[in-house]
Every structure is written in C-alpha cells, then in structure tokens.
Amino acid sequence: MRFYYRCSDCGRKFHTEKLMYQCPDCSRENDGSHFPKGNLIVELEDDVLKAAAAKEHVTPDDFYPYPSVDKEAYPIGITPLMRPRRLQEKLHLGRMSLKLDSQLISGSFKDRASYEVALQAKALGEKKIVLASTGNAGAAASAVGAAMGLDIILFVPATAPVNKLMQSVLYGAHVVPVKGSYDDAFALSIEYTKRHGGINRNTAYNPMSIEGKKSISIELFEQLGRKAPDVIYVPVGDGCIIGGVAKGFYDLRKAGLIDRVPRLVACQSTASDAISRAIDNNDYRAISATTRADSISVDLPANGRMAAGCVKDSGGWAVTVSDQDILDSQLVLTRMAGVLAEPAAACAYAALEKDRDHLVSELGEDAEAVVLITGTGFKDMKAFEGRAAIPEAIENSVEALDSLHF
Numbered sequence: 001m002r003f004y005y006r007c008s009d010c011g012r013k014f015h016t017e018k019l020m021y022q023c024p025d026c027s028r029e030n031d032g033s034h035f036p037k038g039n040l041i042v043e044l045e046d047d048v049l050k051a052a053a054a055k056e057h058v059t060p061d062d063f064y065p066y067p068s069v070d071k072e073a074y075p076i077g078i079t080p081l082m083r084p085r086r087l088q089e090k091l092h093l094g095r096m097s098l099k100l101d102s103q104l105i106s107g108s109f110k111d112r113a114s115y116e117v118a119l120q121a122k123a124l125g126e127k128k129i130v131l132a133s134t135g136n137a138g139a140a141a142s143a144v145g146a147a148m149g150l151d152i153i154l155f156v157p158a159t160a161p162v163n164k165l166m167q168s169v170l171y172g173a174h175v176v177p178v179k180g181s182y183d184d185a186f187a188l189s190i191e192y193t194k195r196h197g198g199i200n201r202n203t204a205y206n207p208m209s210i211e212g213k214k215s216i217s218i219e220l221f222e223q224l225g226r227k228a229p230d231v232i233y234v235p236v237g238d239g240c241i242i243g244g245v246a247k248g249f250y251d252l253r254k255a256g257l258i259d260r261v262p263r264l265v266a267c268q269s270t271a272s273d274a275i276s277r278a279i280d281n282n283d284y285r286a287i288s289a290t291t292r293a294d295s296i297s298v299d300l301p302a303n304g305r306m307a308a309g310c311v312k313d314s315g316g317w318a319v320t321v322s323d324q325d326i327l328d329s330q331l332v333l334t335r336m337a338g339v340l341a342e343p344a345a346a347c348a349y350a351a352l353e354k355d356r357d358h359l360v361s362e363l364g365e366d367a368e369a370v371v372l373i374t375g376t377g378f379k380d381m382k383a384f385e386g387r388a389a390i391p392e393a394i395e396n397s398v399e400a401l402d403s404l405h406f
Contacts, residue, residue, distance in 0.1 A: 002048050003065040005040040005207065008306050014040070019124060021205050035274075035284040035304035040207040041247070049255040057222060060215030063251050065208065066119035074147040076115050077215060079103050081223045081370075084337035087349075091356050096369045098349075099220065102341060106167065108295075108375035109213070109241060110140035116212030117201040118144045127151055128198030132185035134294045135164025136375055141201055142171035153192065155185040161294060161380040183299050203240035204303035210244045217248025220370060221258065228252070229368040231263040231316070231359065233348040236275050237296030239307025241374065242266055246310035262370075263363070264316035266307065267351035269323055272297045276318035278308040292323045292383065295344035295375060317358075319351035326350050327387065330377065340377035348372050 005014040007023035014020060020040060027038030042065050052062040060077065061067045082098040101109040114137065121129055130153045131141055138154040145152040152173035156165060157180060168175050178185040186202060193200040203209040221228060228249055234242040242264055249261040268276045272289035286300040301307065311318065321329075326343050329350035333339045341349070348371045352359070359367060377383070394400040 001045065002067075003042050003044050006043050008039045008041050008309075009037045013043075019199065020207075021200065032300065033286055035278065035286075035301055036204075037305065039204050039303060039306055041306075042207050042211050044251060044254075049251065053255040053257055058218060058257070060218045063214065063218055063248070064116060064119070065211050066116060066123050068119065069122060074105065074115060074118075074144055076104070076112055078219050078223070079216075081220070082337070082339070084339070086336040087332075090336065091353065092365055093356070093359075093367070093369055095366055096352070096371070098337065098339060099216065099370055099372050100339065101216065102339070102345060102373050102376035104140075106136075106140040106143040107379055108136040108140060108342075109216070109372070110137040111144065112215050113137070113203060113209035113212035113240070113244070114140040114144040114201065116208050116215075117141070117199065117206060118148050118150055120206075120208045121150055121199050122148070124199070126199045128153065129201050130155075130189050130193045130198045131201040132156070132182060132189040133160075134182050134297065135160045135167075135379065136295050137201070137203065138173065138175070139164055139167040139171070139379075142168040142173035145173065146171045151198075153189075153198065155189040155192070157182050157185055161382060163379050163381065167379070181299060182297065186302070202302065203238055204243070204306070210240055210247055210303070213241055213244025214248030214251065216372070217245050217252065221249075221252055224368065226257070228258045228260060228262045229370045230363050231265060231367055231369050233265045233267050233319075233352045233355075233369070233371045235293075235296050235344045235347045235372065235374055236266040236268050236307065237272065237298040237344070238301045239275050239303035241372070243303045243306045243310055245372075246314065261314045264311045264314040265351065265355065266311050266316070266318040267348045268318065268320050269293050269296065269326060269347060270320045271323055273318075273320045274298065274301050275304050275307050276320050278304055279311050279318040284308075291326075293326055293343035293347055294380070295342065296347060319355045321347060321350040321354055325354065327383065329353065330383065331387065333373075334377070339373060341373050342375040342377050342380050343383050345372070345374045345377075348374070
C-alpha cells in the first residue's frame, strides 16, 4: 500500500485496500443543512514521499496513490504556464501567470480527478464509474472512460450547458439529465452506486478525486523552477479544486521539497459564495446558488470544510465578484491574452483584478501570482450571447472594401 485514509474531521486513520468514501462516524452527522463532515484525506506513506524527494525531477505519478499504468492512453498535463504580457502591464504585476488547464484533453481541469479515479477503478477491477456533474467533470470522466474502456453513468442537471452534455454523449457515457439542481443529481448518483454498484467519482465523496487534482501543484512546482508560487487564485464551487491544489503542496512540503504552501485565494461569484462565507464568517450553512458560472454554482459544497480550512491554513483569503465581473473578464482574457475561458475559469481572473491592490499590499508587485484557467470557453459559447456577434457580410466589391474603417 502506498497510502492510507485519514478523516478530515476526527483524524481517525484507515489502513485498508478496500474502497472507502467517507468516515463512517463523522458522516452520520450530515443532514444536508451544513457543509458535510467526514471527507477522507489520502495520506501517502513515508517511503513514497522519500522516494519522490530523492528524484531530480518529480512528476504527478510520484505522488499518486494509484500510479499510471499506461500514461500514453490518456496523457494528463503538463499544461502551459502562460505569461500574459498585456495583462501583466494592465495590472502592474510582472510575474503573474495563467495556468491553462483549459488545454487538457476534455477541455477542463476535471481530467485530473477523472484520471486518478479511473486508475483506482483499474486497480480494484471495477468497470463502472458513476458521478454527478454540471458538465465538466462528466465530460472529463466520459473522455477518460472512452480511452480506458470504462462505463460512465452520469447524472446532470437538465439545465447544464448543452455543449458540455453533448461532449459526454459523444464520448459514449450513459447521460441521465435530472429535473433539479446539481445537489439533486449528486444525491441520485450516490444512491445509484449504493443500489447498482460501481465506483462513485463524485468530488470529495471519493477522496481520489482530490488526489488527481493535486497533480497541478506538482506541475507548477517544476514549471516555476522547483519552487512554489506566492499566491494562487482558484475558482471555487464545491471546494475540491482548491482542496486538490492545497493537497499537492502539502505533499511537496511533507517530502521536504518546499518549506511553505502558497497563499490560496478562493474566487467565487457573489451568487454562489458559500465557501467565502465559511472563510470570512465561519458560516457553514447551505445556500441557494444562482450564478451564471455553472461550474462553480453549488448550494452545499461537498468539500467546503476542507477547502475553507486549507485557505485559512495557507494565510489566504476569499474574493467574491459579480456575475457581470465574470462575464467582463471573459472578454478581457480573450482580447488581451488570447485565452478563451468559460465563466467559472474567468472568475479567478476577475477576482485577481478586484483583489489587485490587496495582493500588492500583502505580497508586493513582484509576487509570483498564478491564476488557474480551469475550463475552455468553447464549452459554453452561449455565455457570449448579446456581448459578441458575427459582423454582417459585406458586398463582394472594392467599394465595400473601401468602406471599412480599420
């Protein structure tokens, strides 16, 4: 065994090779009104960390609970770390960068989690993976399933963007639209697993999802010259991405490769700010989320407690922005950096713009600041309706050509 489980609330340890989702004691307290308790953390054994620390260069495989069995079958990373010069000048932040996970195979950060759960399924001899999603996680799981020969059962809110749902249909998943919210789809997916078997991939519920997401931190460590950035701006919905980012740096620190975890900034819409409330006010109650950024629209964050704790432990903070700020930032990213981001991903950049002066007061203009671009805008082109349009055709004539004023 390369790992064991530890409850994020009571600290109880579980040394087992069997499939585990949550602490059996703490999870009994969950009633749907407050952030769930009992999420498990995967802890790597000391010899695994020592082996990683001895290497000249590390890869996510060195820190995975279930290492890759065939990396070429569905390659994960390394995604580009972009230095957007015009945005650096606009914000007077000379070392700001964009981590472009929008360039992963399915177009989003969720490939990372889906890949590790697929490795878990292979290791445990399971052929079926079940999950709920607003689109990206489902598309990622469906793509990985197609590549690795796994059956994917996907529960989605019927209102999810059609581009994302069609991705999963094309990859061959069994897509089940649900007349309700993401949280409704989440509950049905868990019940399906209990009744019909398979591995449940839901973020936080399956701790391997966070283990997959931590791979981004291992990549950043190498891309930045074997060091951690000063601060990372992360779009936050259920808290699993920021939890994964934190876990990667925790493992690097435990291995002795870094001496500090970067400041983590939780970036949310004001219309879906449950985790920001927990960070700022210790308020762990469910909310009613209405943000246009569907990938981070969550009423009851599945990993909310862990996420809020990680942000606080890092010395980080929360930033909330309006949906209008998010949509405006989409256009800023496209027109000043050439990056087409979905609304949830643009939320992280919108938060940086709003937070710029606070960041400088905390860490200075030379801070190594990373913004996670977690999904491509091609997944939700409807978000641009009314803000960008194809120009009308001109006549096929020199006169029409001369009438152009650019």
